[in-house]
Amino acid sequence: MKPTLYIVIPCYNEEAVLPITAPLFLEKIKELVSLDKIADKSRVMFVNDGSKDNTWKIIKDLAKQDEHYIGITQSRNRGHQNAVLAGLMEAKEFCDITISIDCDGQDDINAMNEMVDAYADGCEVVYGVRSKRDTDTFFKRFTAESFYKLLNSMGAEVVYNHADYRLVSSRVLNEFANYKEVNIFLRGMFPLVGFKSTSVYYERNERIAGESHYPLSKMLSLAFDGITSLSIKPIRTITGFGIFVALVSLGLIIYSLVQHFAGNTMSGWTSTMIAVCFLGGIQLISLGVIGEYVGKTYMETKARPRYIISERTYDK
């Protein structure tokens, strides 16, 4: 039997982009249907992430134009990861496979053919991986690369150069629904679910219109979230470093005592300053990292909803 595919597309303030990219997603659905790879019940599902512009109105108009377009909207902006999650959790009830993709045309829509083929071959998770990043700025490339390296060195299994363009079967999504954490980092969590997976390579394009919502500050915050939600290694590293610093300090204490009893006058000030500053710095960093985990624990214990769907273009 042909699987039903839902393409899940998070949209935040994308009025400049949607009219251009929406028809491309629809064409892809129709192409895959005519190639007999998916069922005609397949849909292009937009998730409006509480946009402040006309995005939701555009989505509603699209839904009137063609039954293959549907949309849901979040009650407010909750960020990219939660928007994707909302779409996936909603879609899994209607379809066999989902493909999440950004709406800005940066990820090559044509890679979907290969993804669907991989599913037909038995893969339940198919990661879209950027083979080249020529169109990204040097800065974006550099920060992204450092991010993946850092994540992997922290022991998180993240597929290199994979963002949130991926095929996931509803079977995997049903299991994924048991991962209840509030602080989510999807690309690091799907590998944890397991099941047969593979990667499909594509070239990343430039944004068709509008601007990236990921300035440096948001990228840093995503990186931090990614690391702290997937790994406790930073805390361990701090403990190790603390032991090291304590040993060095012990050596210093013995040294100063020896000097003291030998009657050598020490100038003292420089070494004191260095020690104070150094230890102060280390302590602040350590407190910050521990605070981050404590904060995350606090957020998790509240167990607030990760998304709230306030409206749909269809009846549920």
Ligand code: UDP
């Ligand atoms: N997005 C979202 N909520 C947000 C920010 C972004 O749903 O709070 C969507 C956005 O509309 C786009 C995708 O997430 O479809 C990726 O965002 P963007 O293209 O700005 O990020 P970049 O590709 O520059 O990393």
Ligand code: MG
């Ligand atoms: Mg983008």
